[in-house]
Amino acid sequence: MNSAEVNERIRTLIEPFNKKGIAIEDATTFAGDLEFDSLTVMDFVAEIEDEFDVIISMNQQAEIENWGQLVAAVHKLQDS
């Protein structure tokens, strides 16, 4: 799956969590712009993990602050 396809798939997954319908770009941050709390992060990460059959450990999560970083990380994970 290429990066654009990964982007598309995660975009579908985030919809129910993006309650305010914020426009998402690469620089959109989860904690700041999307106001994700730790519970939302957990549920959202679990959805991505199940969809792509990958592990995004808490250590990796700590490095992911915005949308672009997430797409890049998942793209890399599902490739390996």
Place this chain on the structure above:
Amino acid sequence: MAASMTETPTAPATVDLLAKFDPIIQTREALLAAGVEDPFNLVMEQVLSPTRAICNGRDTILLGTYNYMGMTFDDDVIAAGKAAMEDFGAGTTGSRVLNGTFRDHRDVEAALREFYAMDHAMVFSTGYQANLGIISTLAGKGDYIILDIDSHASIYDGCAMGKAEVVPFKHNDIEAMEKRLKRVPEGAGKLVVLEGVYSMMGDVAPLKEMVRIAKENGAMVLVDEAHSMGFIGQHGRGVAEEQGVIDDVDFIIGTFSKSVGTVGGFCVSNHPKFEVLRLVCRPYVFTAALPPSVMASSATSIRKLMHGGNKRAHLWENSRTLHQGLRDLGFTLGTDTPQSAIIAVIMPDLEKGAMMWEALLKEGLYVNLARPPATPAGMTLLRCSLCAEHSAEQVTTILGMFERAGKAIGII
């Protein structure tokens, strides 16, 4: 050059490292400004028994101390501690691996081996340090820790200290655990970390299935039984014993600061190489050993807990009565059935929770006020922990206090 001509070099402004805690300071001030007694600054001026103390000047029933088996005032436990203090002094002034292992440190480890019928036991200065030490030493960089998202802070801190990859799964969700376990790269070390009883809601883990799945997937298993020792399972060994999987658990973590009634933490195991941990576990090596009095009291208490059948039965009676009574009054509880000696009463929000906590305190009842981030799902809880020494009359009194306070605050 004239001094008046030069500018005095100004030191760079200090960045206040405590500034990041301003939101917490503000929340606390707002709470106190509303006239609520400080829930995190309670003083017990006198402790009268395992279930009664003078708190902030009032005679108070204790319903939030984790003193499940009421061993803090047991005559034999106190006598053993006194004798050890007379004979061995007030403290050890040293690490377990240097000058800090006394007769009673060895004896308390023997008592633990007897209690759990296991080959090895290692005592730490607190339960927190037991998790910190064992988890960080077992799982290092490149290893994977699969753990319940609602795990205790000491478990998370142990994970962080060891630098393993940390993979949480949804609370008590067997399928979520299995999926993540199966995704761990082949050949990587795997440690599954579970708790017998989760202390916030007082619910029990489905260890039977989880331990089986962990083993099927080649993981080692660590279970924290801090809140079950002494009264869950045939011999009081905890939820793993109750559910028949204790033989498949590689490491059990526990504490002396709950049912045992003293302070200290431990790990028991049948692993043949377990003893090497004494040499490589930093939170074990680089801290002073507990005082001999604490060790002697603990050893006596552990051995008495092996014969605590009647007390155990009474504790369960208390738990069932309080659970049913609170439900009947209309409170929302953390579990549908009483699963442990912890009953969590869910509050609508922090403000109401603090008001209810204070109203109970004024009635003469102490419970734990628990709030985020310690609680799951951002909840505010009034956590009640029962004691085998609570009389049936006390439980009735407690229910009356909850009813009056709940109506006054408008929760029921």
